Amino acid sequence: MFLRRVTLLKEKIQDMKSYPFSVSAIKDMETLDLDHEVTFFVGENGSGKSTLLEAIAYQCEFNTAGGGRNNAHDVDSSQAALGDYIRLSWLPKVNQGFFLRSESFYHFATHLDQLAQDDPTFNYEGYGGRSLHHQSHGESFLSLFLNRFRGRGIYLLDEPEAALSPARQLAFLRIIHQLVSTGNAQFIIATHSPILLGYPKAKIYSFDSEVIESVSYEDTEHYQITKGFLNRKERYLEELFKKEEESEEG
Template sequence: MFLRKVTLLKENITDFKTYPFFIPAIKEMDTLNFNSHVTFFVGENGSGKSTLLEAIAYQCGFNTAGGGKNNIHDVDSSQAALGDYIRLSWLPKATKGFFLRAESFYHFASHLDQINKDDPIFNYQGYGGKSLHRQSHGESFISLLLNRFGDAGIYLLDEPEAALSPARQLAFMRIIHQLACAGNSQFIIATHSPILLGYPGATIFSFASSIENIMYKDTEHYQITKGFLNSPERYLVELFRDDE
């Protein structure tokens, strides 16, 4: 284990009516404790889960546009607004890792292409030996996981399911399992995927009016998905009732 807890430095915040401090989950946050190798952040869009994940990446020294410590590129809206207002507690401190943002993955792949253009010796070392743009979205994502992620680091992923089919989400879970079982990797993942959330033994933090540790089957993602799959007709009738 690496990251043990994240503390919001409330004494440094002068105005809780400004972004991102007015987000309920952030406003009510004190300290989050991490006790497992895999942790999920879940919640509606705008609930603060990606904001906190980005702030953790900032404090880890990772590029908040996506990448590791040595990836220098920029993307609009990639600044970590919460980054200077949290404190990370480590045991021991991780020196390796990666921050993956699904929304900026295309820009990261282009960044690697530019590196390879400037330095052909690079030859996409650590990324499968070829441009991520020469693979499908899902293939490039899995290639990144297999080649860039190692057995000793902290890995922060923001909505990785955006690139993955259900079958590849299961493959992704196996990769996580292999790395986590080695005892030297930690994953913190913001997700909407009820498949990924089923990872055994994971901690799940739900972002709403506050941040709460909940069980898998208590997540809205699991309950809605299960309800829909068990009775899609009932959901669709209710959903389209006003259109009749």
């Protein structure tokens, strides 16, 4: 691991009721230890997991709109609200890596096309050799993972499963394993995918309680709901639709 700890600098916060400190998991955070090569952030939308991941990217000096240290482009809502209020502890510090924001990946691909237009020598090296817009959404993600993720670095990924089929999520797990096995890569991933969460020996932090807490894979809601649905689909749907009807009648 390179990044060992994230600390919330509470002495710098003037208004604990303002966003993002109004989010319970963020407000009550002290330090978060990162002692595994692969760490997952899980939680419902609005729980703070993406906010913290974006703040880490900000402190790594990655483009918070998505990209690495050398990608200069911007999109709406790409400012890291928490970025100035955390401290990262490294051993050793690395400057290489990438921040993937699934929601702004289209804009990142457009940014690369603009670079190619401005510089004839730009040949999409590190991105599969061709425009990401000329590949399917899933193909473009895998091209990024296969070609851009290499060498010594830290990789921050916000919902990478967004464009990946289940089969390609498994392929992505293999990519993670290959990189981690070199001893030169660290991953921090915010996800809703029970497939990705199954990566062996990963640390999983849940943001769904008042405080951020470590949970086992089997205790995640993602695993429990998916397992329950697959094991008794008909009963599961029957109960779900019954609750919906009762809600409408009430």
